[in-house]
Structures are given as C-alpha cells and as structure tokens.
Amino acid sequence: MAGRGRPRSFDREAALLSAMRLFWERGYEATSLTDLTAAMGIKSPSLYAAFGSKEALFREAVALYERTEGGITERALTGSATARAAVDGVLRGNAVAYTEPGNPRGCMIVLAATNCAPENETVRRFLAEDRRRTQGLLRDRIERGVAEGDVPAGADTAALASFYTTVFHGLSIQARDGAPRAELLGVVDAAMGAWDGLAARR
Amino acid sequence: MAGRGRPRSFDREAALLSAMRLFWERGYEATSLTDLTAAMGIKSPSLYAAFGSKEALFREAVALYERTEGGITERALTGSATARAAVDGVLRGNAVAYTEPGNPRGCMIVLAATNCAPENETVRRFLAEDRRRTQGLLRDRIERGVAEGDVPAGADTAALASFYTTVFHGLSIQARDGAPRAELLGVVDAAMGAWDGLAARR
DNA sequence: TAATTAATGTATCGATCGACAAAGAAATGG
DNA sequence: CCATTTCTTTGTCGATCGATACATTAATTA
Numbered sequence: 001m002a003g004r005g006r007p008r009s010f011d012r013e014a015a016l017l018s019a020m021r022l023f024w025e026r027g028y029e030a031t032s033l034t035d036l037t038a039a040m041g042i043k044s045p046s047l048y049a050a051f052g053s054k055e056a057l058f059r060e061a062v063a064l065y066e067r068t069e070g071g072i073t074e075r076a077l078t079g080s081a082t083a084r085a086a087v088d089g090v091l092r093g094n095a096v097a098y099t100e101p102g103n104p105r106g107c108m109i110v111l112a113a114t115n116c117a118p119e120n121e122t123v124r125r126f127l128a129e130d131r132r133r134t135q136g137l138l139r140d141r142i143e144r145g146v147a148e149g150d151v152p153a154g155a156d157t158a159a160l161a162s163f164y165t166t167v168f169h170g171l172s173i174q175a176r177d178g179a180p181r182a183e184l185l186g187v188v189d190a191a192m193g194a195w196d197g198l199a200a201r202r
Numbered sequence: 203m204a205g206r207g208r209p210r211s212f213d214r215e216a217a218l219l220s221a222m223r224l225f226w227e228r229g230y231e232a233t234s235l236t237d238l239t240a241a242m243g244i245k246s247p248s249l250y251a252a253f254g255s256k257e258a259l260f261r262e263a264v265a266l267y268e269r270t271e272g273g274i275t276e277r278a279l280t281g282s283a284t285a286r287a288a289v290d291g292v293l294r295g296n297a298v299a300y301t302e303p304g305n306p307r308g309c310m311i312v313l314a315a316t317n318c319a320p321e322n323e324t325v326r327r328f329l330a331e332d333r334r335r336t337q338g339l340l341r342d343r344i345e346r347g348v349a350e351g352d353v354p355a356g357a358d359t360a361a362l363a364s365f366y367t368t369v370f371h372g373l374s375i376q377a378r379d380g381a382p383r384a385e386l387l388g389v390v391d392a393a394m395g396a397w398d399g400l401a402a403r404r
Numbered sequence: 405t406a407a408t409t410a411a412t413g414t415a416t417c418g419a420t421c422g423a424c425a426a427a428g429a430a431a432t433g434g
Numbered sequence: 435c436c437a438t439t440t441c442t443t444t445g446t447c448g449a450t451c452g453a454t455a456c457a458t459t460a461a462t463t464a
Contacts, residue, residue, distance in 0.1 A: 005440025006430040027317025029232060033422055045424070046442065054422065110375060114316045115229025128379045162376070162385050163392035170372030173312060174364070177330045183364050190365035193403070194396030201395070207410025208460040235452055245413060246453070252411090256452065 012050055015040040020061035025104040027112045028058050028123050055123060058112075062127070065108045072097055077137055083145025084199075087138065087164050088192050094168065095184035098175035106172035109134075135165040154202040163198065167191045214252055217242040222263035227306040229314045230260050230325050257325060260314075264329070267310045274299055279339055285347025286401075289340065289366050290394050296370065297386035300377035308374035311336075337367040356404040365400065369393045 018039045022031050033054060037044050051057040076089030098106050109130050116124040139161035145151035171184055220241045224233050235256060239246050253259040278291030300308050311332050318326040341363035347353035373386055 003440095004432055005438080006432095006442075008441065009430090026319065030317050030319040030322075032319075032420080034420080043443065044422085045444095048423070049441070111316050114313050114375070114378065115232050117228065117232040117234075120232075131375070131379055156388075158385075159388045159392060162381070163389050166372035166376050166389045167368055168372070169375040170368035170370070173316070173333070173371040173375075174368050176316065177333055179364070183360075186358075186361045187365045187368045190361060190396070190400050193399055194392070197395055197399060198392050205410095206462055207408080208412075208462095210411065211460090234450080236450080247414095247455095248412065250453070 008046075008050070010040070010042050010046070015042060015047075015050070016057075016060055016064055019057055020064045020108075021104065023058055023061045023112055024065065024108040027114075029113070029116060029120060055120075058123065059126065062109070062112075062130070066130075069097060069108070073134065073137075077141045082148075082150040083142045084150065084192070084195050086141045086145075087160075087195070088188070090138070091164065091168060091171070091188040091191060092185065095171055095175075095188050096181065098171060099179075099181035099184060105178070106176040107169075110169050110172040111176060131165075131169070134168075135161050138165055151199050155199045156201055159201075160198055164191065210248075210252065212242070212244050212248065217244060217249075217252070218259075218262055218266055221259055222266045222310075223306065225260055225263045225314055226267065226310040229316075231315070231318060231322060257322075260325065261328065264310070264314075264332070268332075271299060271310070275336065275339075279343045284350075284352040285344045286352065286394070286397050288343045288347075289362075289397070290390070292340070293366065293370060293373070293390040293393060294387065297373055297377075297390050298383065300373060301381075301383035301386060307380070308378040309371075312371050312374040313378060333367075333371070336370075337363050340367055353401050354404075357401045358403055361403075362400055366393065 018041070019036055022035060022039050026035070033044055033047070036054070036057070037047055040047065042050075047057065051060060072093040073090050076093055077086050080086035080089050094107065097103070109127050113120070113124045113127050139157050142151060142155070142157045142160050146153060146155055146157065151157075167187065171187065174184060174187070220243070221238055224237060224241050228237070235246055235249070238256070238259070239249055242249065244252075249259065253262060274295040275292050278295055279288050282288035282291050296309065299305070311329050315322070315326045315329050341359050344353060344357070344359045344362050348355060348357055348359065353359075369389065373389065376386060376389070
C-alpha cells in the first residue's frame with residue numbers, strides 16, 4: 001500500500017531540519033519562502049505539497065526544535081533528583097546550548113516570534129503559550145520537590161517558577177546579543193545562588 | 203530665516219509619538235509604511251520629507267522612547283541613594299511600566315527587533331548595542347556603590363550587572379506574554395531578595 | 405505682485421511577499 | 435504495454451513591501 005506515484009526526491013526530515021535552523025536564526029516573519037526553499041534545496045510547490053504552508057512548516061519546525069534542543073530542558077526536569085538540581089540543569093544546560101558554536105544563539109521559542117504583524121498573531125501566541133507551558137512545567141517540578149521534601153514546605157512555587165522562567169527567557173536575549181558562555185553561566189550561578197533564600201520564603 | 207516655503211501641516215512630534223507607539227507594539231519589520239502613515243495621519247511623501255526613511259524614523263522613535271519611558275531607568279540609576287535601591291528602582295519601575303494599561307507590554311528596546319531579516323541587521327544591532335550600554339550603566343552604578351560603601355568591597359560588579367540585566371530583559375518577554383503586574387513584581391522581589399547574597403560574593 | 409521654496413496629494417515604481425496552476429517526469433498497478 | 439498516481443519544474447498570480455516622480459498648494463522673500 002506504500003509508494004504510489006512518483007516518490008519524493010528529497011529527505012523530508014533533512015529539509016525540515018534546514019527550515020528549523022533558518023527559523024531559529026531569523027524568526028518566523030523574517031524568513032521568506034525564497035530563503036526556505038534555497039536552504040531546503042527544493043522548490044516552493046514541493047514545500048507546499050510536503051508541509052502545507054509556511055505556518056504549518058514553522059509549527060513542524062518548532063516541534064522538531066522541542067524534540068531536539070528542548071530535550072535539554074525536558075531531561076533536566078525529569079531526570080534530576082531534586083527540584084533545585086532540575087532548575088539548575090535547565091538553566092545551565094540551556095546557557096551552554098545558547099552559546100554552542102555553529103548554532104543560532106538563544107532559544108527559538110523565545111526569539112522566533114516576539115514581534116509579529118497582526119496577521120501572524122496566531123504564530124506569536126503559539127510560542128507564547130509554549131513558554132507559559134514550560135513555566136508550568138517548572139512549577140510542577142518545584143511542587144514535586146515540596147512533596148518529596150527537597151523544597152521547604154510552604155515555598156511559593158509559582159513565584160519561584162516565574163522568577164526562574166524570567167531568568168531563562170532573559171538568557172536568550174543576552175545570548176543573542178553576544179554575551180559569552182562564561183557570562184551566561186555566571187548569571188545561572190547568581191540565579192541558583194538565590195535558591196535557598198527564595199525557597200525559604202512563603 | 204525660518205519658515206521658507208509651505209509650512210508643515212502636521213505636528214512632527216505628535217506624528218513621531220504615533221510612530222513610536224506602533225513600533226513599540228509591533229516591532230520594526232512588522233510595522234509597514236501603510237501602518238505608519240495611517241497612524242501618523244500623513245502620506246508617505248510627507249513621512250520621507252520629515253524623517254528620511256523608515257529606519258531613520260525608527261531611530262528617532264527609539265530616541266523618543268528613551269527620553270520618555272527610558273526616563274524610568276535613568277532616574278532610578280541616578281537618583282537612588284544606594285546601588286541596591288537603584289537596581290530595585292530600575293526593575294520595579296519597569297515592571298510597572300511594562301504592565302501599564304494602554305501601553306504596549308514590555309520594553310521597546312528589547313522587543314522591537316529581536317528577529318530581523320539580514321537586510322535589517324543594522325537595526326537589530328542598534329538595539330543590541332543599546333541593551334549592552336544599559337547593562338554597562340548598571341555596572342557603573344554598582345561600582346559607584348562599592349566606592350561609596352553601600353556595596354561590599356570585592357563584589358563582582360560585572361556579574362551583578364549581568365544577572366540583573368538578564369532579569370530585566372526577561373521581564374519584557376513575560377510582560378508581552380501577558381504576565382500580570384503582580385507576577386512581575388514578584389519576580390523583582392525574588393531578584394532583589396538575592397542582592398545581599400550576590401553582593402557578598404567575589 | 406512675482407519669484408522662490410517647501411510640503412502636500414495622487415499615482416506609481418520595481419522588488420518581493422506567500423501561494424498556486426499547469427505541464428512534464430517518475431514511480432506503481434493492471 | 436497503458437492508466438493512474440504523485441512529485442518536480444516552470445512560470446506566474448494578486449498583494450504588499452519601501453520608496454518616489456510629478457503636479458499642486460501654500461507659505462516667505464524680493
């Protein structure tokens with residue numbers, strides 16, 4: 001039942017990866033169909049046949065980003081013994097990723113659609129909801145820490161999640177502005193150095 | 203020697219203010235000439251005669267933003283008795299401004315050109331340099347605190363400035379994402395609660 | 405008043421935007 | 435083989451992008 005008609009002559013995943021890197025670097029609106037087709041090595045009708053539209057391609061690119069780069073955050077949240085180690089891993093892992101040579105600086109989710117024309121407001125909101133969801137994951141992990149006893153009972157988990165998410169987002173701006181890795185790691189050190197004091201509040 | 207030829211029929215400052223608010227809300231690239239002329243109440247030849255180009259208009263809009271909204275930051279830095287009060291004032295004042303009803307959420311300098319097409323890279327860098335300059339001002343103010351004795355000698359002023367600038371930038375993303383004022387002020391409380399511990403490091 | 409200067413409105417420029425129609429090309433099923 | 439299906443290529447669509455040419459209008463200067 002597979003393979004009726006002429007087979008696709010390009011690697012869909014490889015093309016998507018190229019698109020993802022371009023969107024990551026330039027953002028949604030600033031990346032044109034001409035840019036995309038050139039980077040992906042295909043013509044626009046092939047792009048539309050395989051992905052549907054520019055916005056649909058972007059959403060797939062975001063999904064790919066979350067599957068790959070986003071794994072840093074996910075692994076830190078699920079694979080750390082304490083809430084503190086989890087948040088530390090999220091920030092430190094991303095500070096390193098944001099300054100990885102050869103990669104666009106900063107986070108695609110944060111930087112790819114901060115400013116949008118009204119007709120692309122849906123794209124902006126798509127990423128905004130993603131960011132708020134990640135903040136929710138941070139909060140969930142911190143609340144787990146309370147339940148497991150590695151975070152003081154009565155800690156303001158929402159405030160902790162909001163603070164560390166704000167630092168998390170700020171790191172992307174700093175990285176895109178050219179701040180070196182050591183500086184970002186220093187910011188993470190500062191943020192994590194505040195953990196005990198913040199967790200003790202209520 | 204003034205006023206040769208037909209006088210301008212619109213208020214240049216008022217038109218610039220309209221342009222500034224539009225750039226603030228939508229960013230540089232997402233704001234079209236059609237949007238600008240509609241908001242400013244003038245036709246494009248008048249815009250080009252008065253401001254030169256879209257980019258020149260944007261730079262004037264940024265200058266106006268710094269003269270007005272930027273005053274919050276400048277006053278906090280120059281008019282506070284201690285470095286801690288200065289940084290607190292910067293963050294708290296902007297957290298309030300970022301959630302002022304009727305204003306676009308977040309900071310124009312941070313949000314108006316995070317992602318740009320290659321041909322507008324100069325605009326992105328223009329704002330990026332502005333942000334790094336503000337980080338330098340923060341560092342200068344903290345070093346003044348060391349000199350005046352309200353910050354412990356040996357404090358890592360660069361790390362402090364980098365950390366608080368990261369929080370500063372992150373607040374704009376959070377504000378644009380719809381975080382309420384109370385949440386932003388909670389982030390500021392958290393960041394400032396870490397001051398003593400951070401300032402004591404070296 | 406006549407000449408000069410500058411801003412205005414109309415209309416449009418070439419380039420580029422995202423998206424697609426139609427024809428040619430390469431596979432499978434009968 | 436032929437018919438069918440699907441992808442690729444060529445060419446182009448209407449809309450919009452930033453930016454101007456040109457004629458008109460309104461002020462000052464001589």
